[in-house]
Amino acid sequence: MAETTLPEGTDTIVSDAEMAGVGSELGSTDTRTRRGDLSLTTSDSPDSSTGTGGGVREAIKDGTDKLKSTASDRAMGFVSQGIERSSAALSNVSGLIGDTAANLDERLGAQYGDYARQAAQSIERAAQSLAGKDPEELIDDARAIVRKSPGIALAGAAILGFALVRVVKSGLDSGSSSRKSN
Numbered sequence: 001m002a003e004t005t006l007p008e009g010t011d012t013i014v015s016d017a018e019m020a021g022v023g024s025e026l027g028s029t030d031t032r033t034r035r036g037d038l039s040l041t042t043s044d045s046p047d048s049s050t051g052t053g054g055g056v057r058e059a060i061k062d063g064t065d066k067l068k069s070t071a072s073d074r075a076m077g078f079v080s081q082g083i084e085r086s087s088a089a090l091s092n093v094s095g096l097i098g099d100t101a102a103n104l105d106e107r108l109g110a111q112y113g114d115y116a117r118q119a120a121q122s123i124e125r126a127a128q129s130l131a132g133k134d135p136e137e138l139i140d141d142a143r144a145i146v147r148k149s150p151g152i153a154l155a156g157a158a159i160l161g162f163a164l165v166r167v168v169k170s171g172l173d174s175g176s177s178s179r180k181s182n
Contacts, residue, residue, distance in 0.1 A: 083131065083133065083135065083138065087127045087130045097116050104116050
């Protein structure tokens with residue numbers, strides 16, 4: 001065999017013909033070819049589900065499980081952040097309504113000021129309730145609402161989607177008009 005320069009990190013050259021006969025020659029042992037840090041393994045063990053590729057399926061399944069776990073953890077983190085931000089926003093709105101109650105007393109009468117105070121208290125209770133919920137609890141509550149009244153949930157989703165499209169569209173329109181003026 002003529003001397004061949006191997007790529008960096010390669011120990012030996014293994015031809016396809018040599019690899020095809022390796023499994024039958026070695027029975028249930030593994031054959032490994034090293035290229036740098038990458039390790040390729042072929043297995044012809046009798047206990048694998050299809051004769052070959054059982055290890056690959058397990059590796060893919062393990063990778064998929066890890067990916068699902070990571071995605072679930074990140075989603076719960078985003079839900080937790082959303083809960084915190086929503087609770088803070090509701091508390092701010094409650095404070096603003098409470099602050100305007102005194103002005104309503106002076107301008108429109110005590111009855112309207114009392115309405116504003118009651119609304120501020122209700123919003124503050126909702127903010128505290130939201131802050132005290134676990135993300136899984138909130139997701140379970142949302143599922144229960146959808147099961148109880150799917151029509152309302154669907155209508156709410158449609159309205160939310162419409163509003164989101166309008167916000168995005170207005171942002172895109174304002175971005176394109178500012179480019180045209182430049």
